[in-house]
Amino acid sequence: MRYDDMTEAIGNTPLVRLDPAVHGLVNIDLYAKMELLNPFGSVKDRAALQMIRPLLAGAAARGDTVVELSSGNTAKALALIAGMHGLPFKSVTNRMKVPEIKDLLLLLGAELDELPGQAECLDPTDTEDPLSRMHRTLSDNGSGYVHTDQYFNERNVEAHLHGTGPEIVKDLDGRAPDYFVACVGTAGSSTGVARALRQHDPDVRVIGLVAAKSDFIPGIRTIDEVHEVGLFDPGVYDTLETITSDDAIDGLLTLVRRCGTPAGPTGGGAYQGAVRHLRALDATLTSRKTAVFIVCDRVESYLSYLRDRRPALFGRPPATNDVRVLTADEIAAAPTVDVEEASRWPGLVIDLRNPHAYRALHIDGSINIVDELFAELLHGGLPFGRRQPVLLVCPVGEKSARYAALLLRMGHPEVRSLAGGVIAWRDAGARLVRD
Amino acid sequence: MTDSRPLELVPRIEPILQSVLAENALLRQLADGLGSPLNIVLPGALAANVESFRAVYRAHRLRGHIYFAHKANRSAALLRQLATTDAGVDVASLAELQHALGAGFTPDRVIATGPKNREFLWLAARTGVLVNADSLDELSELAALVAINRLPRVRVMVRLAGFAAPGVQLISRRSRFGVPFDQLTEVLGRLDKHAEQLELVGVAYHLDTIGLPEKAVALEGCLAALDECRNRGVPVWSVDIGGGFGVNYLAEAGQWERYTSELAQAVLGRRPPMTWNGHGYGLRNEAGTLRGALGLYPAYRPVSGPGYLDQLLTTLAPAQRRPLGELLLDSMIDLDIEPGRALLDQCGLVLARVLEVRTGSADLLVRLEMNARDVSLEEHGVLMDPVLVGAGDRPPEPTEVFLLGNLCLESDLITRRKVTLPARPRPGDLLAFVNTAGYFMDFSATRALHQPIGRKVALFRDGDRWSWCLDEQYWPVHERTEAA
Numbered sequence: 016m017r018y019d020d021m022t023e024a025i026g027n028t029p030l031v032r033l034d035p036a037v038h039g040l041v042n043i044d045l046y047a048k049m050e051l052l053n054p055f056g057s058v059k060d061r062a063a064l065q066m067i068r069p070l071l072a073g074a075a076a077r078g079d080t081v082v083e084l085s086s087g088n089t090a091k092a093l094a095l096i097a098g099m100h101g102l103p104f105k106s107v108t109n110r111m112k113v114p115e116i117k118d119l120l121l122l123l124g125a126e127l128d129e130l131p132g133q134a135e136c137l138d139p140t141d142t143e144d145p146l147s148r149m150h151r152t153l154s155d156n157g158s159g160y161v162h163t164d165q166y167f168n169e170r171n172v173e174a175h176l177h178g179t180g181p182e183i184v185k186d187l188d189g190r191a192p193d194y195f196v197a198c199v200g201t202a203g204s205s206t207g208v209a210r211a212l213r214q215h216d217p218d219v220r221v222i223g224l225v226a227a228k229s230d231f232i233p234g235i236r237t238i239d240e241v242h243e244v245g246l247f248d249p250g251v252y253d254t255l256e257t258i259t260s261d262d263a264i265d266g267l268l269t270l271v272r273r274c275g276t277p278a279g280p281t282g283g284g285a286y287q288g289a290v291r292h293l294r295a296l297d298a299t300l301t302s303r304k305t306a307v308f309i310v311c312d313r314v315e316s317y318l319s320y321l322r323d324r325r326p327a328l329f330g331r332p333p334a335t336n337d338v339r340v341l342t343a344d345e346i347a348a349a350p351t352v353d354v355e356e357a358s359r360w361p362g363l364v365i366d367l368r369n370p371h372a373y374r375a376l377h378i379d380g381s382i383n384i385v386d387e388l389f390a391e392l393l394h395g396g397l398p399f400g401r402r403q404p405v406l407l408v409c410p411v412g413e414k415s416a417r418y419a420a421l422l423l424r425m426g427h428p429e430v431r432s433l434a435g436g437v438i439a440w441r442d443a444g445a446r447l448v449r450d
Numbered sequence: 451m452t453d454s455r456p457l458e459l460v461p462r463i464e465p466i467l468q469s470v471l472a473e474n475a476l477l478r479q480l481a482d483g484l485g486s487p488l489n490i491v492l493p494g495a496l497a498a499n500v501e502s503f504r505a506v507y508r509a510h511r512l513r514g515h516i517y518f519a520h521k522a523n524r525s526a527a528l529l530r531q532l533a534t535t536d537a538g539v540d541v542a543s544l545a546e547l548q549h550a551l552g553a554g555f556t557p558d559r560v561i562a563t564g565p566k567n568r569e570f571l572w573l574a575a576r577t578g579v580l581v582n583a584d585s586l587d588e589l590s591e592l593a594a595l596v597a598i599n600r601l602p603r604v605r606v607m608v609r610l611a612g613f614a615a616p617g618v619q620l621i622s623r624r625s626r627f628g629v630p631f632d633q634l635t636e637v638l639g640r641l642d643k644h645a646e647q648l649e650l651v652g653v654a655y656h657l658d659t660i661g662l663p664e665k666a667v668a669l670e671g672c673l674a675a676l677d678e679c680r681n682r683g684v685p686v687w688s689v690d691i692g693g694g695f696g697v698n699y700l701a702e703a704g705q706w707e708r709y710t711s712e713l714a715q716a717v718l719g720r721r722p723p724m725t726w727n728g729h730g731y732g733l734r735n736e737a738g739t740l741r742g743a744l745g746l747y748p749a750y751r752p753v754s755g756p757g758y759l760d761q762l763l764t765t766l767a768p769a770q771r772r773p774l775g776e777l778l779l780d781s782m783i784d785l786d787i788e789p790g791r792a793l794l795d796q797c798g799l800v801l802a803r804v805l806e807v808r809t810g811s812a813d814l815l816v817r818l819e820m821n822a823r824d825v826s827l828e829e830h831g832v833l834m835d836p837v838l839v840g841a842g843d844r845p846p847e848p849t850e851v852f853l854l855g856n857l858c859l860e861s862d863l864i865t866r867r868k869v870t871l872p873a874r875p876r877p878g879d880l881l882a883f884v885n886t887a888g889y890f891m892d893f894s895a896t897r898a899l900h901q902p903i904g905r906k907v908a909l910f911r912d913g914d915r916w917s918w919c920l921d922e923q924y925w926p927v928h929e930r931t932e933a934a
Contacts, residue, residue, distance in 0.1 A: 128619045132661020133748070228707045239714050242740035369772055372780035375677050387772075410779040411511045438782050449680065 022064050022096060024054040026178050030186040030307070037273045038290050042300040045289065046192070046307045047270075048183060050204075051278060055092045057312035058179070062203050063092035065174035066163040071100055074161045080105050080126075082153055082160045087116055087234055088312055089165050089201070094123040105160075107149055113233055115316045167245035171203035172210070179204060180211020183307055191216040194306035196289035198224045198235045198281050199255075202247040204309060209251050223252035224288040232263045233320065234281035234311055254292075262287040264325055271314055279317050282310035336393045336425055338417045349420040351434040352406065354443040362404030362429065365389070367414055368437070376447040378408060378440065386414055393418075397425055404429040412436040456848040457709050457724060458870040459749065461834040461884050462701045464796045466495050470909055471882060473916050474840045477801060480907060480918065481880055486803035487820035487904035489891050491523070491921060493531030494910055495797045500535045502756040503789065510763050510775040512785045517561050519693050519790030520546045522888045527908035527924035528797060529553040534926045540693075540788040541579075544570040551577060561607075561690070563656075563788070564627075568595065575601045582607045582654050582690060584627055586640055593644035603647060607690055608637050609654045613671035615663075616769045623658065634675055638682055650684050652676065656692025656788070660748070662765055665691070669774050670767040676783060689778070690786040691762075696754035697795050699747075699834050699885060706750035709833070714740055725867045726852060731831070746831040755792035791888035798887030800825045800904065801839075804879040805856070813868070814851045816875055821855035822864050824904055825883045826894040835869045839880040844873040851875065857899055 018024055028049045038045050050058035067081060074081060081097040083089055086108035097104040105126040120127060130149065153162040165171050184191055191212040197205035205223055212219040226237045238257060241247045249255070260280070267283025270276040278286070285308040293306055314321075322329050352360070357378075364381035366373050373383035384392070386409070392398045399405060405422065407415035407430065415432035422430040433440065441447060463471070470477075470492065481488050503516050517540035518532055526549070532539065533554035541547040542564035550560050560579040562570065571592050574581050576599075583589050583606050596604055611628030629637055641650050653675045655668040672689045679686045700706050715721045717730040718740060725731070732745030753761055763775030763785075770777060778785055802820040822828055836853075849871050855862035875881070883890070895903045906921035 126619070128621055129615075129663065131621055131623050131664060132659040134623065134658045134660075228711065229703065239711055242714055242718060245739050247739070368780035369770060369777060371673070371677060371770065372777070372782075375680050375781060410776075410782065413511065441782055 020099065021054050022060075022099070025060045025064055026053070027182060028052045030183060031276075033274055037269060038286075040290070040293055040297050042297050042303055043194075043293050044303065044305045045293070046183075046187075046305065047274070047276060047282075047286070048179065048307055048309045049276070050179070051276070051282065051310050051313045055088075055095050056316075057088035057092065058204050058309060059088035059312075060092045061174040061178050062165060062171040062201070063089055063096060063163070065170045065178075066165065066168050067093060067096055067161075069170075070161045070163070071102075074102055075100055077159075079159055079161045081163065082107065083163045083165060084108065084149075085165065086112065089163075090120055090125060091116070091123065093163060094120060094125040098124055107153075112231060112320075113317060114319050116233075119316065165201045165203065166243070169246075171201055172207040172246055175204045175207025176211050178207075179309075180208040183208065184212065184215050187305060187307075190305075191219050192307040193218075193304040194220045194222065194289075194293065196222045196224065196285055196292065196306065196308040198232075198258075198285050198288070198309070198311070199241050199244075199247065199252075200234045200236055200281070200311075202241065202244050202251075204311075206246055206248065206251050208309075220253050221251060222288070222292050223255045224258050224284060225255055226284075227257050227259050230260050232258070232260050232280050232284055233317065234279070235263075235284060256288060256292060258284045258288045260324060262291075264321065266290075267314065267321075268328075270310065276310055277314045278310045279312040279314050280320065281312060282308075285309055285311070336396070336421060338390065338421050341417060341420050341424070345420045345424065346417055349416040349423065350431050351412065351416065351419075352431045353434050354440050354445055357406060357408075357431075357433050357440070358445055360404070360406045360431075362406065363399065364406045364408060366437070367407060367409045367418065374450065376437075376441075376449055378437065379446065379448045381408060386418070389418060393421060393425070397422070397427060401427055402429070404431075406431050406433060408433045408437055408440075410436045411438055456850055456870045457705075457712055457868075458848065459705055459709055459833050459835050460701045461837070462698055463837075463884055464495075466492060467796050467799065467884055470799070470916060471837055471839065471884070476916060476918070477839055477880060477882070481801050481803055484905045484907065485902060486801065486818075486880075487824045488801040489525075489798065489904045489906040489921075490801065491525045491528050491798040491887055491891075491906060491908050492796070492910075493527045493908055493924065493926065495795075496528065496531050496793065497535055499755070499793045499795055499797070500532070500537045503759065503787070503793070504536065506756045506760045506763070507785070509760065511779055512763075512775065514688065514784035515559070515561070515786040516793075517690075517786060517788045518793050519788045520550060521893070522790030522794055523798070524549075524892050525798075525887075525906060525908070525921050526553065527906075527921045528794070528887070529555075530924060531926045532793075533559075537793070540790075544573060547573055547577075547579070561786070561788070563609075571595055572599070572601075575599075575604045578602060578604070580605045580607060580651065582609055583629075584609050585629060586633070586636060589637070589640050589644065589648065593647040596647040601647075603649050605651045606641075606648050607652045607654045607688065608641075608650070609656065609690075610634070610668075610672060610675060611655065613655070613668045615667040625658070628655065631671055631675070634678060638679065638684070641684070650679060650686055652686050652688030652690060652784075652786070653679070654690035654692065654786075656690075656694070658694065660694065660696060662762055663768075665694075665762055666765045666774060667768055669762070670769055670777070673767075673777055673781065673783070676781070687782065688784045688786055690788065693788040693790050693792070695756070695758045695787075695789050695792040696748075696751050697791050697885070697888065698749075698751040698754045699832055700750040703750050703752070706748075710744065710746075713744075726863055729866045731866075746833060749833050755789070755795060758792075759787065794888035796885055796887075798885075798891060800883040800886050800891055802836075802881050802883070804875050804877055804881065806877060807851075807875055814849060814874075815854055816851045817854045817856070818864060818881065819856055820864065820904070821857045821862050821898075821901060823894045823896050823898070824855075825864065825886055826890050827883065827886065828864065828866055829894060830889060832890070833865075833867065834885070835871070836881040836883045838871045838873060838875060839882055841872045847873050849874045853881075856901055 053060035090106040263280040263284035266287030270278040409415040419432040538559035806817040808815040850868040853864035908924040
């Protein structure tokens, strides 16, 4: 396939039938619409292109900045498209919750604005929230911004009404599926696809999935938040069901480990929500049915999200020479010296604090190896000879005692920890220097 | 999706407050004798709150002052009791400083913050308390005052504002306080000039936000400022991060979530109104879409007070990517904090008598012998139901009521929402607004219409029972009966 520009690769994603041995549904064929295969990585590529297309010429002529309230895939797609046209892109968000996406957006050249948190002392005369204020600034004429406005822009829905939806029907040999399961974010894809499918067959059942109220699943709104979305119309969904971040991760794991589909948490949530809903119906069915859900994006951007919630997935056996394997007795027995003796120390002095703190003030003649780095060095063995006396220094003498105990265990005879750390050193009036 | 069960917001009540609420007869006597409304403070609940903050310090191996933000409550009893703990006090007016000194705080345990007049500055300098300066001009004014009156050199901190984050522009609400971070060089120049009068001991910030990311940026900014001070040869060892640690007011997450969900439904017109004249607490209905933002304190806040401090210290510094607590420790910096509300958690309640229970309309209206300024929960956006004293003796009958105040004023609603009481109230009943010692007790009370301001009493344990005295009579002198 030959294209003139990357945006031509958006859309026409495959519809893949999932193995019944994995999902366990007997009478229902479950299909995944693989939106993760869009060139910028998600279903949002379609909406981003559809929304920005009519704005590009004017923005380029005026030199406007493209702006969107997004902390995820829409921002990513818009940043890339804006960049192709030499336009700056700015994303405004009330919380960048996924650090990888934040870094990725910065890498793509996006400018990021984060809105402030709620005031601790409420000002009852301030009835306007920062988001509405921001909104008004953006929509002023001559503001220097073009705002794609994904939560209210009908073109977000149209991208799926004319794209995603008809593609599904075409791939099912001209039939609409019996069930369509969708996570509700901007409501653009669920509304657009549902509309397209129902034009074909008004009996399609549409199941909307939202996050539990206090939960956070990237790309899915909570049951309260959906009401803030202009495109959200409760009439679109035959039923709205709640999924948790735990469900989403369970689904994600099934997709990545069993289905050859490196899906992110939104896709995982859609899978899990679909199987849960359909399993209850499956036993009552007497004829074959089809169901479709959307895999919105890819897993790679969510490693820290997953690590926070399922640390066990990333569990590695403890490294060798690790302070965590020390016993309390070993640490208590770590040899120490007091400030007086330390001031006459004949050997190496290693300061385990961070480089800024070290640079600001340290014991004259000491060298700085920050604890994280020191830990890494020790995994590989002793970084100095056994005949080299070593004095370890940390803020209060606690970390240094642990590393002294570890060095002792590793067979270094001449290691000491400065009792009370650099704070005791300071409090004793001993000299600290700055280079 | 409407739900017709009563929408309760049951307050979180710890054992010490619970045991006061069980003193039916005592509470009734107090209200009969001293009138309604009546403010009750519990000095005995303070020590545990100080200790739980101190435990976070210990866990992070940090040192520094815990300054109680006096403005949260004017009570003498609370302040005197606090003087027996290792906490200090943050005073923001001349009278608060006088009060703190008189309550037993030595000047080394006091910090003067906020906007200051000359008299406040003079007494602060004269007694030698730490002055947290809000502007460059304040530094100069203080230095001149010290020079002219030949006062001893004053220890100062400088409050900074307008910190910049790396990578992401973190927008913070505009603040009227503090010196812009980019004027640090000017600050240090000014201090150099007044070196004989002023001794810089650290820098400060206070952000009015519950957002951790903004505070992380500010704290790392302060570390950079301290580094710059040291670079110029000024030996500074402290950072003051202000307050805003918050309190968890409600017992159950589920009730808070259900309440706020239903409120959104009510604003959208999908369920009967829950508030007076359909008040939306900041939410509004625009063509079927919910707009605006919920202008309410997050009354259910599982991570608050000491837990919030712990979370801040565990947060990675945005630039250096090392936990903020470890950065402080590495740089040997003492951490000073100024909690107000969080130190007064569970330390008091406001009692009010029911005057009238009005039926006849669709809603049950309950008029109290108090007004909305006497317990300013609504003003601060904190939603929790009052406790009906003695309700345990009646058959349960959850009842939704509006609470009206005693001012001849349409707007004098103690709650603009229906609250849920466990039983139907009757005239003469007492309602207790619990956990109101921090900011809701005497902060806004007025004598409008010559209505009285509630008296304040301190309750304390005397052997195995509760005893009481007027707030100003309370001194933390124990075994008052046995000592005689």
